[in-house]
Amino acid sequence: MDNYTAIKQLLEDVGAKRLSTSDALLRLQKLRYEDIGFAKLDISRGIRRGFPEVVYCEGKTIKQVEKIVDSLLRNADKLLLTRADKKIFLHLNKKHLNLKFNEVAKVIYAQKKKNTFKKGLVLILTAGTSDIPVAEEARITLEVMGNRVETLYDVGVAGIHRLLYNEEILKRADIIIVVAGMDGALASVVSGLISKPVIAVPTSVGYGGSFHGIAPLLTMLNCCSPGVAVVNIDNGFGAGYFASLINR
Numbered sequence: 497m498d499n500y501t502a503i504k505q506l507l508e509d510v511g512a513k514r515l516s517t518s519d520a521l522l523r524l525q526k527l528r529y530e531d532i533g534f535a536k537l538d539i540s541r542g543i544r545r546g547f548p549e550v551v552y553c554e555g556k557t558i559k560q561v562e563k564i565v566d567s568l569l570r571n572a573d574k575l576l577l578t579r580a581d582k583k584i585f586l587h588l589n590k591k592h593l594n595l596k597f598n599e600v601a602k603v604i605y606a607q608k609k610k611n612t613f614k615k616g617l618v619l620i621l622t623a624g625t626s627d628i629p630v631a632e633e634a635r636i637t638l639e640v641m642g643n644r645v646e647t648l649y650d651v652g653v654a655g656i657h658r659l660l661y662n663e664e665i666l667k668r669a670d671i672i673i674v675v676a677g678m679d680g681a682l683a684s685v686v687s688g689l690i691s692k693p694v695i696a697v698p699t700s701v702g703y704g705g706s707f708h709g710i711a712p713l714l715t716m717l718n719c720c721s722p723g724v725a726v727v728n729i730d731n732g733f734g735a736g737y738f739a740s741l742i743n744r
Contacts, residue, residue, distance in 0.1 A: 507543065530567050534560060539571040546744070547641055548572035550733065553580040553604075558587050565592065569606070576640055577604040578633060578733045601632035601732070605640050616743040617644050619669035621659075621686065623652030623676035626701040631675040633732030634697065634739070641740040653681045666690050671739045675732065677701025680712025687721035693742060694724045697735045 509515035529536045542548040548571070551564055561577070561584055568575055569592060577584070585597040585604050595606050618638050622631045628649055638645045646669070651659040659666075659682075666672065666689060674683040675697040683696035696719070698712035705711060709729035716726045727734040 530571070532563050532567055535564060537564060537567050537571075539567065542572045542574075547737075547740075548574055548576075550737075551577045553577050553584060558584055562588060562591075573608040574640055575604070575606040576637065576733075578602065578637075580604045598632060598636050600629050601636050602629070603633055603636045605636055607640060613642055613644050614740075614743045615644075616670035617646060617668060618671045618673065618739050618743060619665060620645065620647045620673045620675065621651055621682065622647075622649045623674075623678065623680075623682045624701065625650050627675045627677055627699050630697055630699050630730050630732040631673070634673050634675070634736035635732075637733050637736030638740055641737070643740050643743055651682075652676065652678075653685055656685070659685070663689070671695070671742050673697060673735045673739055675699060675735075676716075677709065677712050678706060680715035683716050683724055683726075684719045684721050687719065687724045692723075695735045695739055696724050696726045697732060698726070698729050700730055 510517060530539045538549045548568060551561065551568070553561055565575065565577070565588055579602050581602060582597065582599060585595065588604065589595050592606065595604055597604050620631050620634055622628055631647065631649065635645050635647060646665065648662055648665060651662065666686070669692060671693050672686055672690065673695045674686050676682040677699035678701060680698050683694055687694045696716040698709050698716055700709035702711065713726070713729055716724065725738065727738065
């Protein structure tokens, strides 16, 4: 029995009073993580937080990623790898044929079961086409986590009529993620038009004075419209994960 199944069974046993809480805690101590030498994988995270551990691939070797994926797929029904490239995907896909790869988002993902989608709609906006890779990282994250997602790309404030023309979809959405580089003003504008939570994602898109995303980050942090939360520069994954928690 793998750790994921073991933990699930443990919770069922406690719920049915076949096992005391103290005995269950003792067993959980042995299932906290899986030590594979160079990494200690949090294989119980799916039970504890509702979604398995996510792998950030930059800085890891292909062999390290392969060993991590082997363990995670034994212990969880979903997989999400961020900042991955095609070379990693082609290597993993020799062994794990159910993997999918979004090259724009640089995300590898897999699901053993079909998602039951949450009721709320998450809308992702980008200011420009150059912001789409970060937005796509958010979209894949949301979909793997079981959210209904729609996108509206290239509606920045330089041509604000493009945004206003799509006001109906803004009203239908329950949560809005705004991805923008350059001046980062789009998040404040969107928040001023609707009564829904907005998650702002600054991107490193822009000329020298944008300082690789610092300028839009500061604009978003100083947003004068209440109801805007800000994640780190280029962190589409963080925005998608947070939106999914709100949508839960």
